[in-house]
Amino acid sequence: MAHGQLHHRSGPAAVQEHTFHVHPVKMYVRTVIGLIVLMCATVYLALIPFRDVSIFGLTTLPGTMINNVIAMAIATAKATLVLNFFMGTRFATRLTKMWAFAGFFGFSLMFLVYGDYSTRKYEPTPRWSSDTGSSLSRSVHESREGRAPVGESDMAGRF
């Protein structure tokens, strides 16, 4: 690992030197290879139609959900690689880390809005969808197990 020496002109009289790390190119090469492998994996896995999985006969985990979880997990893994190695957050000062964390923590707080949506009465838009009860509800099974493609005759009713 190479070191860069930095000196400065002004400031207190005492000699102050600072050493910052110049990371090896190998680290960046590994990161970008990891990112591209993950990119290929996410496309490959997204195009596999997973079957619905029964969890101990208690509930069913829809295959769509498995696809979604995989896609978002891979995206998060890619983001972590970029944040840690390309943006250098891993090697940054604690104050910088705190700011980076604050951004993503604030983002996650936005999703508290779901609390509002899920407890509100759904107001169906005419000809968009039927009354589903809550503002955040859908039947995954309806979508997975074949709503037939819309035909010309169906369309007349929908508009």
Add this chain to the structure above:
Amino acid sequence: MATLAHDSHESEMVVHVHHQYENIDQQNESYIVGMWCFLVTEIMFFGALFLMYTIYRWNYQFDFYGAHLELSQTPDSPIVGPIVKALGYQEFPLWGALNTTILLLSSFTMVLAVRAAQLRVKKDVLKYLGSTIVFASIFLVIKLSQEWPPKWTHKLVPGANFNPELAHLHGANPHPAELFYCLYFAMTGLHGIHVLAGIGILTALVVLWKKGAKSVTEDYVPTEMVGLYWHFVDLVWIFLFPLFYLIPR
């Protein structure tokens, strides 16, 4: 005395510390934290759109699935059709995947430019910043020539002219499909504007490096800050890609 001794080996590795900072560490940290401060506002900016996306995706999963198929390429598609055929898929998000790869590579060249700036190798900085600009431009060219124009000709652009043929909806209800395209153009469009702005900033940085402006050549942090912005743009695309191109049925 100490300062004098210091000045004696003041070679090209001198960084000017502005009077309000105690030392170079504090100055660097302030720059980087300032940049992160800006990035936090950007996260909020994009965050609201991501939130809106998740709510409508939740309510109209099937329609979003249908509408998203239009973003994929088929074996009959121009230019890349044969590749899709060779891969053995009926629908494959080839342009999206290619653009993702291009952005990831641009982040890689950006980080190498920052490294070269730390080592003060001007030739390498220019080489890697140039490569980053080239990758960014390819990304935009693909968007503007292969991805957006077909949406226009197929009348998939939301608004008064939204009137696609059934074949382009892939079974989706046209109303939620229009909503999908609203989100698609708003989010990838906003991201595209960020890429364009990035090209501008990178070009300005290249000019400063070429001129040998001390503000960038003696201190690597300005290059690092542009890098942070560029990686953030990459970060947004990392999430946009699965959300728009890889919606499961």
